[in-house]
Amino acid sequence: MTRHTPIIDRLLPRIEISPTGCWLWQGPINENGYGTIGGGPRVAGHKRVHRVTYEHFVGPIADGLQIDHLCRVRHCCNPEHLEAVTRTENVRRGIRKTRQTHCKRGHEFTPENTLRNDRQRVCLTCKRAAARAYLQRKRVAA
Ligand SMILES: [Zn+2]
Ligand SMILES: [Zn+2]
Secondary structure, three states, X not given: OOOOOOHHHHHHHHEEEOOOOOEEEOOOEOOOOOEEEEOOOOOOOEXXXXXXXXXXXXXXXXXXXXXXXXXXXXXXXXXXXXXEEEHHHHHHHHHHOOOOOEOOOOOEOOHHHEEEOOOOEEEHHHHHHHHHHHHHHHHHHO
């Protein structure tokens, strides 16, 4: 690895994948909590790692857009956890802290269908389905 190695190739070996799927940056973290990496010979200063992975895997970030962390883990750079939003949208989301109206399988987060733990909302429909599947597996195994 030298400074001539493409930035993405210097970046990827330095992430650790968390159980929640976050790509946790193991290098320097700036004062705002974002991971940073040296830009290389022709780039002055440091780049934020989540912008590097977003641009590499998703595409260029249009002027005026910011990258929002859907997972709220600022030093995470999993492109699937990143979304380009306008600045006002990012600020609004930061205040609300929640984002989805539906779980990843498409069930709505209504008060009746939502369990809150300290970090996130859990879809009860999915939780019940998982419990049923687990019991079924146990019964088959028994
Ligand atoms: Zn993440
Ligand atoms: Zn669900």
